[in-house]
Amino acid sequence: MAGFVGVHLGAGSHSCNLQEKKEQLCRKACRKGIDILMNEGTSLDAVAAVTQILENSALTNAGYGSNLTLDGRVECDASVMDGSNLQFGACGAVTRVKNPVLLAQTLCKKQLEPLSLGRMQPCLLVGPGASEWASSNGLPLIDENALISERALKQYNHYKKRIEKYNIRLTQGDVRMDTVGSICIDKYGHIAASSSSGGIALKPPGRVGQAAIFGGGCWAEDGQRENGIPGVAVSTSGCGEHIIKTFLAKESARALQSTNCPTAAIYKTINDCFLKSPFLHDVTDKLCGVIALQDRMEGAGVEFLWAHTTNSICVGYMSTKHSKPHTRISRLASGRTQGSSIVVEGVYC
Amino acid sequence: MAGFVGVHLGAGSHSCNLQEKKEQLCRKACRKGIDILMNEGTSLDAVAAVTQILENSALTNAGYGSNLTLDGRVECDASVMDGSNLQFGACGAVTRVKNPVLLAQTLCKKQLEPLSLGRMQPCLLVGPGASEWASSNGLPLIDENALISERALKQYNHYKKRIEKYNIRLTQGDVRMDTVGSICIDKYGHIAASSSSGGIALKPPGRVGQAAIFGGGCWAEDGQRENGIPGVAVSTSGCGEHIIKTFLAKESARALQSTNCPTAAIYKTINDCFLKSPFLHDVTDKLCGVIALQDRMEGAGVEFLWAHTTNSICVGYMSTKHSKPHTRISRLASGRTQGSSIVVEGVYC
Numbered sequence: 001m002a003g004f005v006g007v008h009l010g011a012g013s014h015s016c017n018l019q020e021k022k023e024q025l026c027r028k029a030c031r032k033g034i035d036i037l038m039n040e041g042t043s044l045d046a047v048a049a050v051t052q053i054l055e056n057s058a059l060t061n062a063g064y065g066s067n068l069t070l071d072g073r074v075e076c077d078a079s080v081m082d083g084s085n086l087q088f089g090a091c092g093a094v095t096r097v098k099n100p101v102l103l104a105q106t107l108c109k110k111q112l113e114p115l116s117l118g119r120m121q122p123c124l125l126v127g128p129g130a131s132e133w134a135s136s137n138g139l140p141l142i143d144e145n146a147l148i149s150e151r152a153l154k155q156y157n158h159y160k161k162r163i164e165k166y167n168i169r170l171t172q173g174d175v176r177m178d179t180v181g182s183i184c185i186d187k188y189g190h191i192a193a194s195s196s197s198g199g200i201a202l203k204p205p206g207r208v209g210q211a212a213i214f215g216g217g218c219w220a221e222d223g224q225r226e227n228g229i230p231g232v233a234v235s236t237s238g239c240g241e242h243i244i245k246t247f248l249a250k251e252s253a254r255a256l257q258s259t260n261c262p263t264a265a266i267y268k269t270i271n272d273c274f275l276k277s278p279f280l281h282d283v284t285d286k287l288c289g290v291i292a293l294q295d296r297m298e299g300a301g302v303e304f305l306w307a308h309t310t311n312s313i314c315v316g317y318m319s320t321k322h323s324k325p326h327t328r329i330s331r332l333a334s335g336r337t338q339g340s341s342i343v344v345e346g347v348y349c
Numbered sequence: 350m351a352g353f354v355g356v357h358l359g360a361g362s363h364s365c366n367l368q369e370k371k372e373q374l375c376r377k378a379c380r381k382g383i384d385i386l387m388n389e390g391t392s393l394d395a396v397a398a399v400t401q402i403l404e405n406s407a408l409t410n411a412g413y414g415s416n417l418t419l420d421g422r423v424e425c426d427a428s429v430m431d432g433s434n435l436q437f438g439a440c441g442a443v444t445r446v447k448n449p450v451l452l453a454q455t456l457c458k459k460q461l462e463p464l465s466l467g468r469m470q471p472c473l474l475v476g477p478g479a480s481e482w483a484s485s486n487g488l489p490l491i492d493e494n495a496l497i498s499e500r501a502l503k504q505y506n507h508y509k510k511r512i513e514k515y516n517i518r519l520t521q522g523d524v525r526m527d528t529v530g531s532i533c534i535d536k537y538g539h540i541a542a543s544s545s546s547g548g549i550a551l552k553p554p555g556r557v558g559q560a561a562i563f564g565g566g567c568w569a570e571d572g573q574r575e576n577g578i579p580g581v582a583v584s585t586s587g588c589g590e591h592i593i594k595t596f597l598a599k600e601s602a603r604a605l606q607s608t609n610c611p612t613a614a615i616y617k618t619i620n621d622c623f624l625k626s627p628f629l630h631d632v633t634d635k636l637c638g639v640i641a642l643q644d645r646m647e648g649a650g651v652e653f654l655w656a657h658t659t660n661s662i663c664v665g666y667m668s669t670k671h672s673k674p675h676t677r678i679s680r681l682a683s684g685r686t687q688g689s690s691i692v693v694e695g696v697y698c
Contacts, residue, residue, distance in 0.1 A: 075478070086628050088594065092441075092557070093475050112631075120549060120590045122556035126442050127476025129424070129555020200469060206478015207471035208441070214593050215564070241469045244563050245437065247596075279435050282461075 003320040005033030010178025011237040011289020011310040023327035026316025029053040030325035043184040043192035051101040051194040054180040058149040061178045065149035066198020068156040074147040076100040077212035083191035083220030087111040092126040092212035096141040103134045181235030193218035193233040209240025215250035231295035232256040238288030245279040262294040285339030289313040305346035352669040354382030359527025360586040360638020360659040372676035375665025378402040379674035392533040392541035400450040400543040403529040407498040410527045414498035415547020417505040423496040425449040426561035432540035432569030436460040441475040441561035445490040530584030542567035542582040558589025564599035580644035581605040587637035594628040611643040634688030638662040654695035
């Protein structure tokens, strides 16, 4: 079968003036993923490398360029899931790690190595312990200020001043929540997914969002040909607390496993399990975005979908059959309300 | 209706020589919870106060007396869930907070207060940020060595030496994994649950276990009389990574919401969603424990259950109708194998 890479730069409000740069970034990330898949790399390697490119760009709220915490620092969340063995690795509120997704990937791979004393390999590491673990597992630590982009610092100063001077209440749509992520399938049908985020601007230090949480940020399960269960992958974006409380990645994946109509499954999941969730009954704006993959193992291609309740989502995708990546910024139709309307789009490729 | 408190000191291997002391601790905790419920306290207040007593005892692996990390420190996880509004608060790998459950409770209550700039109140705080937040929200920080008990230090030195000198591989059953927790219902039918843990002995610093994770450590949902859905609460114990990957608290609660036979529901959940989970296919010993409550709102009492796949679980419970608390150490029957056999017991009271 063909290999496939899908990426997103987060669900939020993508301004038109950065559109070309963002689409370019999506293309670069997709090409990297396809390169890996064409050279016998695994889907886990591909999602990590793809996400690393997104983290290294100042255009995204992940890795370099992350939103700053209330005390002006960068703390990142990231996770990966390997659909071939259902292992998961994640880090939360981690500092000084240039690419949090590589830490998550290393944790995910380590799950397969037993530890003495019956201890488990951790699946979630946070804070200074996560940085130390990264360092002792071969990932270099960098100066924490090296992750602060000019744009993030400018936005931080702007909002900090507004909060302090005017105690102003802005709406969610004003702040960047653009968690990034990717999903990949290799030619053997093995699937992986990733999620990476700098979190909400001016978040309290130590806050962990969905990008680090099992069932929240990403999900991947290989298909089971013998049972007719399709392979699935999901990466989410939006308000972390709300996505954690609705298990959005897992719920989307479960829905995709039991349907021939992935578009309807994603719509129904966002509607029933997110917009109408009793866990968000007191929330006005319910903001999320999802990219998803369904592999029914019946042809050479996969279904790739993107959906959002935010104003927009920026996605890219490429198959090993394609000569170049495709990108799309999907926007709510005019007149539709952010936080309560759903857009779902998809392609078969 | 009557109020009710259930507690557990964790699923593990409870030696007979500490049995009386542990049961005494359960009784003390239950009495505290009932006192609060009799004095118009909420079920959320009750689970926090009950768990605080468990954390303050050197007999448990939570708060004071927690297992030490690989570098000899105490890092705690805790969470609470309020079934009346479905809010959740949690902290992970937190140091210097005497009672992590009080931090979780404060975070849970704060969910109801909006923040400026459209920021969310965090539901999960970790590491140094969590300690700072605790301090600025009125919870005193203590010297981190004040949480190290003599017993925990002795065990740490013992195992550290064995790991270093002999690189020995012990089985899970040898190390303490006894996360504690409680579930309460007040006379208005409002339900709350808690979970608190020092984690696995010699865990890597920064490791977060199920006691901090939504859907893993605890779950609480008030009943919906109009839909005939019973109120439910769950608190779990066992291997954190495995409980996270199987959403054990949430899955148990979901099963209890749709049955008239809670014993069968808990048995089936542990069997189907834990022992037979594809996410634990490579795990030999599958260790968990659960306490659960089901309120069918049809009489004055509730069903209270405890279950385990470990050698034993130590539980206590008391209703406002009781004159004194009850305790029970449930053990696997001889000949049954830890990690693959299930015991479920329960009472109606």
